[in-house]
Amino acid sequence: MSKAAPAEKPVAAAPPPGCTLDIKDPQVQRAAIRIQASYRGHRSRKELREKGPPRVLEALKDVVLIEGSAAKLTCRISAFPDPFIRWSKDGKELRDGPKYRYVFEDPDVVALVVRDGELADLGQYSINVTNPFGQCSDSARILVEVPAKIQKRPDNTKARKGTTVTLTAEIMGEPAPDVGWTKDGEDIDEDDRVFFEIGSTTTTLTIRRATPEDSGKYEVYVENSLGMDQSFARVDVA
Numbered sequence: 001m002s003k004a005a006p007a008e009k010p011v012a013a014a015p016p017p018g019c020t021l022d023i024k025d026p027q028v029q030r031a032a033i034r035i036q037a038s039y040r041g042h043r044s045r046k047e048l049r050e051k052g053p054p055r056v057l058e059a060l061k062d063v064v065l066i067e068g069s070a071a072k073l074t075c076r077i078s079a080f081p082d083p084f085i086r087w088s089k090d091g092k093e094l095r096d097g098p099k100y101r102y103v104f105e106d107p108d109v110v111a112l113v114v115r116d117g118e119l120a121d122l123g124q125y126s127i128n129v130t131n132p133f134g135q136c137s138d139s140a141r142i143l144v145e146v147p148a149k150i151q152k153r154p155d156n157t158k159a160r161k162g163t164t165v166t167l168t169a170e171i172m173g174e175p176a177p178d179v180g181w182t183k184d185g186e187d188i189d190e191d192d193r194v195f196f197e198i199g200s201t202t203t204t205l206t207i208r209r210a211t212p213e214d215s216g217k218y219e220v221y222v223e224n225s226l227g228m229d230q231s232f233a234r235v236d237v238a
Contacts, residue, residue, distance in 0.1 A: 053134025054079035057108065060127065060140035065117040066226075067146040072103070074111040075127050075138055083131040087112045090123045119146050119174055147227030148173035154205070154220060154233035165207040167233050169220045172201060177222040179203045184216045210237045 058076035065071035077083070085102065087094045094112070096102040103111040110129075114121055126139035152170035159165045171177065179198045181188045188194060188205070194214075196205040203222075207214050215237045221230040 052078075054083050054129040054131055054136045056129075056136050056138050060125070060138045062141045062143060064143045064145055065114065065121055067117050067119070067144065069117050070113055070115045071117060071121075071142055072111050072113045073125055073127075073140060073142070074105075074109065076109050077129050077136070078108055079129055079131050081131055083129045085110055086128045086130075088126050088128070091126075114142060117144060119144050119172065122174070144174055145226055146172060146174040147229075148177035148222040148224040149227070149229040150220065150222060150231045151201075153231035154218070156234045158236045158238070159210050161211060161237055163210055165210050165214070165235055165237070167205040167218055167220070167235070169203050169231060170201060171203055171220075171222050173222060173224045173226070175224050176200075177224040177228075179220070179222050181205050182219045182221075185219075207235070210235075212237050 055078045056075060057078050058074075060073050060075050063071045063073060087100065087102065094100040099115055101113040101115065103113055105111060110127070112125065112127070121142055122144040124139055124141055126137060128137045129135060148171070150169050150171055154167035154169045157165055157167065171179065179196075181196050181203075188196070190196065193208045194206070196203060203220060205218060205220070215235055217232055218235055219230060219232040221228065223229075
């Protein structure tokens with residue numbers, strides 16, 4: 001029986017053109033130096049950031065809150081070790097809970113979510129960030145928009161001739177609504193006897209020296225860019 005021929009050693013395939021790296025090449029050496037310098041610079045910047053006081057990298061911005069919805073104030077910060085975050089509204093601290101929610105989205109992004117928006121949420125909101133090296137703060141406003149509405153309708157009224165009649169409705173809306181009154185479907189022409197006043201939360205129609213001709217259906221309406229509302233009351237003068 002003849003001996004088997006010795007197996008040939010595999011020959012390593014040559015790398016594709018352009019894939020070889022000569023560490024003695026001056027261009028390769030210069031590139032390696034730049035990479036090392038970049039890495040050292042990155043470490044230095046990171047160490048400086050970690051050892052410094054908190055900083056605001058992206059400031060809070062004013063937001064608009066629609067009644068019944070939620071709004072979020074977002075701030076990007078730089079701080080290490082982990083800072084203590086405190087949110088406040090008009091100088092009063094806000095506790096994390098169902099109404100106000102503290103949110104930490106990324107290592108350097110914090111936010112406050114305000115839920116179930118209402119007119120009372122209008123105000124100046126501030127964030128205070130503190131760590132052992134110092135503190136920083138920022139603030140922005142939440143602007144609340146509420147459809148115009150009548151909270152309490154005017155009461156039906158019976159009056160004697162010659163007396164003064166007043167009809168009052170409680171109103172709300174943001175932006176502040178336009179307000180008007182009508183009698184039996186016609187706009188009321190104001191004078192020194194019949195006129196109406198508009199306050200921040202009420203509107204009042206006044207009828208001086210009432211006469212039987214003043215009897216009728218009086219309607220109040222409010223309207224802003226988000227909606228309108230109306231209500232009415234009956235006046236009887238005898």
